[in-house]
Amino acid sequence: MQRMTRQRAAVLELLSDQGEFRSAHQIHESLTARGQAIGLATVYRTLQGLAEVGEIDVLRRDGETTFRRCERRAHHHHLVCRQCGLTVELQGDLVERWARELADLNGFVEVEHTLEFSGLCANCAKGGS
Amino acid sequence: MQRMTRQRAAVLELLSDQGEFRSAHQIHESLTARGQAIGLATVYRTLQGLAEVGEIDVLRRDGETTFRRCERRAHHHHLVCRQCGLTVELQGDLVERWARELADLNGFVEVEHTLEFSGLCANCAKGGS
């Protein structure tokens, strides 16, 4: 049903390398930079297909959709500098616990969540390099 | 700074009538249907202004942004049923506290966050109407 093409393999490999959520545009750019010829439309179609099969995670951010290869590793959150992109991986599961509590309290099931922090890192805050 | 124009009043009134989250397009359509002449661009600009002042809540759904008048002025989060759109406003500021803590810990400033929970409400979970 889903054929393994050069492009599909390239997208999967890229997503494995970059553990983070990336937009279709970023993925296309990275692949092109690596010398992998691939159309933007194909990137979109491939990502859509991979998401349907559950190979990758989808996250809506601002106005765009981002994708990441699913890992068994526990999900976590990020603190991102909105100027330079510096990213800190956060620990702690208080949101996860809150989610569970909310599910019980409101009769919801399969409760998922998205959480992200953004700010200015120390360097960028003081005029940064 | 923000002038009360006929259009602004109309948007506010509509949002008060319809308690649920509505997209700019839906709002524009409803107003036009009511005989209120207003440009789509104005709807967007007005909604943006109202959101900045905290008069309305913003929620990103699929590819579009939706708005709803909120009773509670303080910023808060939502638990949304991904099938029927039922929305519960959440209370508690544990994420806000966490954000403050993270800022200190990592030397970030102006830390903002986005958090949203989605799941299936009781009704939809059992096959719902």
Place this chain on the structure above:
DNA sequence: TTATCTGCAAAGTATTTGCATAATG
């Protein structure tokens, strides 16, 4: 009066789709 707001249309993004060609299983 004058700073702000409005409408329109044009410009931007992000994403999807039609179709002829290429490549997979």
Place this chain on the structure above:
DNA sequence: CATTATGCAAATACTTTGCAGATAA
């Protein structure tokens, strides 16, 4: 070889912006 995927460009969907004229305070 029969499908399914690809690339391109054109098409969509949503949102923002430039600007001249209108309007609230």
